[in-house]
Amino acid sequence: MGSFASVNGEIVPLHEARVPVLDNGFVFGDSVYEVLRTYNGRPFQSGRHFRRMRASADRLGIPVPATDGELLDQVRALLARADHVESYVRIVVSRGVGNSSYDFDTVVGPTVVMIQKELTPVSERQYEEGIRVCAVAVRRNHPRSLDPVIKSSNLLNNILAVREAKARGAEEAVLLNHEGHIAEGASTNVFVVNQGALRTPPLSAGILGGITREIVLELSPTLGVASREEMLTMDDLLGADEAFLSSTTREILPVRQVDESLIADGRPGPVTRKVMAAFREFALAHCD
Numbered sequence: 001m002g003s004f005a006s007v008n009g010e011i012v013p014l015h016e017a018r019v020p021v022l023d024n025g026f027v028f029g030d031s032v033y034e035v036l037r038t039y040n041g042r043p044f045q046s047g048r049h050f051r052r053m054r055a056s057a058d059r060l061g062i063p064v065p066a067t068d069g070e071l072l073d074q075v076r077a078l079l080a081r082a083d084h085v086e087s088y089v090r091i092v093v094s095r096g097v098g099n100s101s102y103d104f105d106t107v108v109g110p111t112v113v114m115i116q117k118e119l120t121p122v123s124e125r126q127y128e129e130g131i132r133v134c135a136v137a138v139r140r141n142h143p144r145s146l147d148p149v150i151k152s153s154n155l156l157n158n159i160l161a162v163r164e165a166k167a168r169g170a171e172e173a174v175l176l177n178h179e180g181h182i183a184e185g186a187s188t189n190v191f192v193v194n195q196g197a198l199r200t201p202p203l204s205a206g207i208l209g210g211i212t213r214e215i216v217l218e219l220s221p222t223l224g225v226a227s228r229e230e231m232l233t234m235d236d237l238l239g240a241d242e243a244f245l246s247s248t249t250r251e252i253l254p255v256r257q258v259d260e261s262l263i264a265d266g267r268p269g270p271v272t273r274k275v276m277a278a279f280r281e282f283a284l285a286h287c288d
């Protein structure tokens, strides 16, 4: 049983994988990343992840030196070495190895790292009972500062949020944007349910375009559930009939309470359950 990583295509046991200390990813957080997962050992929606990774890299002027087919082959080669039933795969593309300066012309790169480890599933208890979140004081990065649509490995904004949420006994942080609207979780997108309809902040709220979020919005009409992308406040979350978070590793995760306040009766509601089941069904049927 072991985890593996590939560094520029070379696969080694995870704990032997090395990147030079002058890599811009290490020195400056000058890199982008994706996290994808497997279902039944097969990568889920790699095409969407690669598309988003290219868009992020493009915003930073980092070239991605492989086609989607080549990237998928590398992911598959990594998975073939691992003997975990389900894997988490983190792909990091950094600008490359520089000289600890903003002299980007001297950088030799990019560096492409893929990290495979066993997927830690969300506990059944969390799916059954929902989780506790809190609105943290730290605000989501302003889109004109470090646009959250860029899936950058510079995650200090998220780390500050998670530290604060954990200190307050919450399992996920909800970050507001600079205008006080709900942006997203530290590593999740936020949905509320009102009168049977889904509402989620639009990309213009300053969020990452989550792949799970995108799929939920695509699936909702097929479930007879209306969905709207609109600005939400904490009052909308606190007053919702139901709420849930979405992400690759947590799928659809009900929210039970915000700090001490329960959302409705504090139990995952019927629309959340419907979306959870539909998403899982979609995932199992749409792997690469």
Ligand SMILES: Cc1ncc(COP(=O)(O)O)c(C=O)c1O
Pocket (backbone or CB within 6 Å): 035, 158, 184, 185, 186, 187, 188, 189, 208, 209, 210, 211, 212, 213, 246, 247, 248, 249
């Ligand atoms: C800030 C942020 N928002 C949302 C998400 C959910 O995105 P996805 O559904 O693509 O995993 C993530 C995932 O890591 C994230 O980091």
